[in-house]
Amino acid sequence: MHPSDTNLNNPTPVISIRGLYKSFGDLQVLKGVDLDVFKGENVVVLGRSGTGKSVLIKIIVGLLKPDKGRVNVLGQEVENLSGKELDALRLRVGFSFQNSALYDSMNVRENLEFPLKMNVKNLTKKQINRAVEEVLNAVGLKEKMKQMPADLSGGQRKRIGIARTLILKPEIMLYDEPTSGLDPITSTEINNLINEVRENYNTSSIIITHDLTCAKVTGDRVAMLLEGRFLKMGNFEEVFSTDDEQIKSFFNYNFIT
Amino acid sequence: MSHSKSRHHIFSQGIDQYFTDVYNAWQFVLRFFREAFKPPFHFGEIIHQCYEIGCRSLALITLTGFVTGIVFTKQSRPSLAEFGATSWLPSLISIAIVRALASLVTSLICSGKVGSSIGAELGSMKVTEQIEAMEVSAINPFKYLAVTRILATTITVPILGLYCGFVALLGSYFNVHAHEDTSIISFFENGFSSISFLDIYTSIFKSIIFGFTIGVIGCYKGFNASGGTQGVGRAANQAVVLSMFLVFIEEIVIVQVSNWIRYY
Ligand SMILES: Nc1ncnc2c1ncn2[C@@H]1O[C@H](COP(=O)(O)OP(=O)(O)OP(=O)(O)O)[C@@H](O)[C@H]1O
Ligand SMILES: [Mg+2]
Numbered sequence A: 001m002h003p004s005d006t007n008l009n010n011p012t013p014v015i016s017i018r019g020l021y022k023s024f025g026d027l028q029v030l031k032g033v034d035l036d037v038f039k040g041e042n043v044v045v046l047g048r049s050g051t052g053k054s055v056l057i058k059i060i061v062g063l064l065k066p067d068k069g070r071v072n073v074l075g076q077e078v079e080n081l082s083g084k085e086l087d088a089l090r091l092r093v094g095f096s097f098q099n100s101a102l103y104d105s106m107n108v109r110e111n112l113e114f115p116l117k118m119n120v121k122n123l124t125k126k127q128i129n130r131a132v133e134e135v136l137n138a139v140g141l142k143e144k145m146k147q148m149p150a151d152l153s154g155g156q157r158k159r160i161g162i163a164r165t166l167i168l169k170p171e172i173m174l175y176d177e178p179t180s181g182l183d184p185i186t187s188t189e190i191n192n193l194i195n196e197v198r199e200n201y202n203t204s205s206i207i208i209t210h211d212l213t214c215a216k217v218t219g220d221r222v223a224m225l226l227e228g229r230f231l232k233m234g235n236f237e238e239v240f241s242t243d244d245e246q247i248k249s250f251f252n253y254n255f256i257t
Numbered sequence B: 001m002s003h004s005k006s007r008h009h010i011f012s013q014g015i016d017q018y019f020t021d022v023y024n025a026w027q028f029v030l031r032f033f034r035e036a037f038k039p040p041f042h043f044g045e046i047i048h049q050c051y052e053i054g055c056r057s058l059a060l061i062t063l064t065g066f067v068t069g070i071v072f073t074k075q076s077r078p079s080l081a082e083f084g085a086t087s088w089l090p091s092l093i094s095i096a097i098v099r100a101l102a103s104l105v106t107s108l109i110c111s112g113k114v115g116s117s118i119g120a121e122l123g124s125m126k127v128t129e130q131i132e133a134m135e136v137s138a139i140n141p142f143k144y145l146a147v148t149r150i151l152a153t154t155i156t157v158p159i160l161g162l163y164c165g166f167v168a169l170l171g172s173y174f175n176v177h178a179h180e181d182t183s184i185i186s187f188f189e190n191g192f193s194s195i196s197f198l199d200i201y202t203s204i205f206k207s208i209i210f211g212f213t214i215g216v217i218g219c220y221k222g223f224n225a226s227g228g229t230q231g232v233g234r235a236a237n238q239a240v241v242l243s244m245f246l247v248f249i250e251e252i253v254i255v256q257v258s259n260w261i262r263y264y
Helices: A003-009 A053-060 A083-091 A108-119 A125-139 A154-166 A184-201 A212-218 A236-240 A245-256 B013-036 B043-082 B086-127 B130-136 B141-180 B184-193 B197-223 B228-263
Strands: A015-024 A027-037 A042-047 A068-073 A093-096 A172-176 A204-209 A221-226 A229-234
Touching: A015 A053, A027 A053, A027 A204, A027 A229, A042 A053, A042 A184, A042 A212, A053 A068, A053 A172, A053 A204, A083 A093, A093 A154, A093 B130, A108 A125, A108 A154, A125 A154, A125 A184, A154 A172, A154 A184, A172 A184, A184 A204, A184 A212, A204 A212, A221 A236, A221 A245, A229 A236, A229 A245, A236 A245, B013 B141, B013 B197, B043 B086, B043 B141, B086 B130, B086 B141, B086 B184, B086 B197, B086 B228, B130 B141, B141 B184, B141 B197, B197 B228
Parallel strands: A042 A204, A042 A221, A093 A172, A172 A204
Antiparallel strands: A015 A027, A015 A068, A221 A229
8 A cells, every 4th residue: 555545545634633742840742743644544653762652642542631732533623522522532543552451350351342331332242242252353362262361471462452442443543562572473463463453444543663663564654753753754765764863773773683 | 740849839848749639639539429420320330349348358347346346345344343333334335336346447447458459459550551441442430440439338338337336246245145144135135225326327427438438548549559560559558548547537526526416
């Protein structure tokens, strides 16, 4: 898929961010972020640890409030939404947490059922079972249905976390470091999963990572977050065929070590 | 919070922190009343929590209640015997247990067992982003986690309090029966003749307030945990200390008020 095509066919972005500022006390994290994500597109956000990548996507789903700037998701200004409207929007946006954030007290099956049962009334047992099986098949972990999250490996937890967001059939997926702390083979599996999710669920995504393989495999466009703003945006080759020292050092570091 | 450095402090930082804490806890209480009476109601979860709380503390309450009854009776006997008034034992014990001991013992045990486990559970959910995970799936974590637990402690602690009183009286009866050979009927007749309905109502009312306090403080500390696994331990610990402290303060206030009602 060519990124330029997606842009031409879908001129209105599903996520549009303008002039976003956020600080915690004296620490300025985001200093004027602009970003558009178009329908059907995977945008990768690269950046060093602590540059505010997680903060950025938490602002998109309204978990954090920006100091300044506009965030428009699926045609709605996040800041102006009432509690109910925000909930309705959140159902359309899947959020996969950096550390999976599975509910410790529930087994895998209950983890998956929980968002469904709480949000969709009057489902039959059969419908719930079918939905659970479908997402477990999508992430390839059908045999883990009865296990507790504590008994899963890191990669399995990530996949169950993704399955839990898929069960609500989101239009947008936000992945926070889906491959961090995983071995290269498991990382490849997750990268493939991200691409499969886009195909099968028709999602547009933001993928946060510092893993360049992940960026290359999953991203239509890559955006480099440095010192609170996007320094460079474009496809993978464009971003890294640059003379900018900071980007080059990021690139070199990733491939040498 | 991280920006407390740059903030202007009216008193010293520690005292400011304390008042901020009290203010935030108060906001938490107000939020409970705003949200508790709006649907959806998670009845299943409330019952589940009541069951959990009951299971967690029943054995300890049984033991402590029984031992309190026996020991209190044993220790009071010599003083009464000096006046040849051991026949007053049942009424003295009943007054002490119903007016003070049952609800206080129960609440202190629940502060320790239930308060700390709520603080730790919610604290760990907070630091591992499970609470945020609920929010992004359009589930209100305050309603699902805090309101259900606060209601559960408010319902369960009074029931456990009544049970504790009953077990303590039973313990006392065994001791009295062994020494004075009193029948169980005359023991309870004697005991209940000296307590009024006001005593029982006050005792239940106190337990309700204590239960509410334990739930609110446990949830408040859990929801505001920060700083990894250490923060979870801190939340559990602070929940116990603060709720015990508040239980004592409330006990004093309620005793004062109920004495005014009794004598005026
Ligand atoms: N709730 C918060 N309160 C105070 N500071 C925060 C908060 N959340 C994030 N920060 C700070 O904001 C900065 C950016 O955090 P963020 O989690 O977005 O980093 P990141 O880019 O996701 O890093 P990583 O790749 O390690 O996950 C950090 O310095 C962090 O300390
Ligand atoms: Mg992060």
